Amino acid sequence: MSFDDKRAELRRRTEKAKAMGSPRILAGMAESGLLNARQRVDALLDAGSFHEIGLLAVADRPEIRDKTPADSVVGGFGEIDGRRVGVCASDFSVLGASSAAIAGKKHGYVKKSAQRSGFPLIELGECSGSRIPDAMGARGMADTITGFAGGSYQKGRVVPWVSAILGQSFGGSTWQAMVSDFVVMRKGAIMGVASPRVTELAISEPVDPEELGGWRVHAQQTGMIDAVAETDADALHIIRRFLSYLPSNNREPPPDAPVPEGSGADQERLLEVVPEQRTRVYDMRKAIEIIADTGSWFPLKDSFAKVAVTGFARIGGKSVGIVASNPLFKGGAFDAEGCDKVLPFIVLCDSFNVPLVFLADTPGFFIGRAGEKEKLGAKIMNWILALDQVTVPTVTVILRKAFGMALHNMFVGRASETACWPGAEISFMDPATAVNVVYGVKYEDDPEKFGAMLDAVSGETSAFDFAEAFATQTVIDPVETRDFIIRALAAHARPGGVGEHRLANWPVKF
Secondary structure, three states, X not given: OOHXXXXXXXXXXXXXXXXXXXXXXXXXXXXXXXXXXXXXXXXXXXXXXXXXXXXXXXXXXXXXXXHOHHHHEEEEEEEXXXXXXXXXXXXXXXXXXOEOHHHHHHHHXXXXXXXXXXXXXXXXXXXXXXXXXXXXXXXXXXXXXXXXXXXXXXXXXXXXXXXXEEEEEEOHHHHHHHOOOEEEEEOOOEEEOOOHHHHHXXXXXXXXXXXXXXXXXXXXXXXXXXXXXXXXXXXXHHHHHHHHOOOOOOOOOOOOOOOOOOOOOOHHHHXXXXXXXXXXXXXXXXXXXXHOOOOOOEEEOOOOOOOEEEEEEEEOOEEEEEEEEOOOOHHHOEOHHHHHHHHHHHHHHHHOOOOEEEEEEEOOEOOOHHHHHOOHHHXXXXXXXHHHHOOOOEEEEEEEEEEOOHHHHOOOOOOOEEEEOOOOEEEOOOHHHHHHHHHOOOOOOOHHHHHHXXXXXXXXXXXXXXXXXXXXXXXXXXHHXXXXXXXXXXXXXXXHHOOOOOOOOOOOOO
């Protein structure tokens, strides 16, 4: 073959690979309004920035090489807002993007490059499961052992890992999502350990795909995804926005952003949003939006464990992670699911140098039989143990109340700096509950005696009492909350904006 013939062969193979797999599947995706793998990469990355690797790769079984262009993975490097990223997009038109040896090598190459060079890794996931017959038998399983031993799912939180679930996702893409720092799932996609067909055979009963692993299951019940997208394009936009709050790697501070005009101009609205009476409910997210830079609030797991609020925002142009109780749900009393939601978020922020802001308005933990069965006590302590390892700047503000063990979980008095609103109450438990517990007196039985006892147990629970004991560094007017957070975070900034990452190897995600 002459050199010109070899050049022609290169063009032929390149064109074949870029044409992707099954025309029928590609046409079906287009008719359904879905993007294919190459379209997803193009929509995610800055125009013209994609540098592809492994375009000419094919499966290692001779009989299917002609059917596996790029072996079901569109992988390489590109830029998002001018910042380098690595990306692997599963191509469902090629054997259902099933997991196999060469595809795994491509994933591994991009992952290792991202880890070594310090830029985020993005997985655009679809997967029908392990490729059969490749995975069958002892030799097939030996290949999977090699993959795990090679660190396919090990990361140490050196660079952000992001996953999108954009179709049927079983096996490999599920495993990747479960070790990612952020997961977005498109409505209509399915994520599970095994496909409905395999599950039906295993349990000998019909399985509805949506009930097995649809977006409602994972957004509202399991909490295993962080955001829900309406479309493929929406999911890609959410990924770009998520990465805007984080550094490219753990050796850098988060990027700053311009402060939108008008940010912080309506702090008086806090007095309207947050009722003075501590037993009245309100939505903490509305308070966060007032405190944060305009339009910067980015919630995570918003439909899961609603008593807990977690998400990114910018305050004064700086990225912060916000952990808050939400009195709109369960009166702001944290439950076991709330612990499951908060803990991985703390780990994420500390691993990538994002300061933490705690907004406390909680009567404590939601105790009872259900909580005990869900190991609430252990989860409370795991949360506290994680806080003990945090090295990013931390700020806590008590809005109206902080009672019991939850006071410690909201880092009250142990954060880099703590502030209270002037009406805040701090105690072991709600004084009204204490009257019932200590004296056995109920308001409805004897209002006068109950009132006298309430006065007796309510002494020295004010923000001023707390300040006198120097358990809080200051008491602030509510309208000063934003300014206080900006000043406190600046005062306690780490050299270079980089922490010690003691939580980088914390294993828990859910």
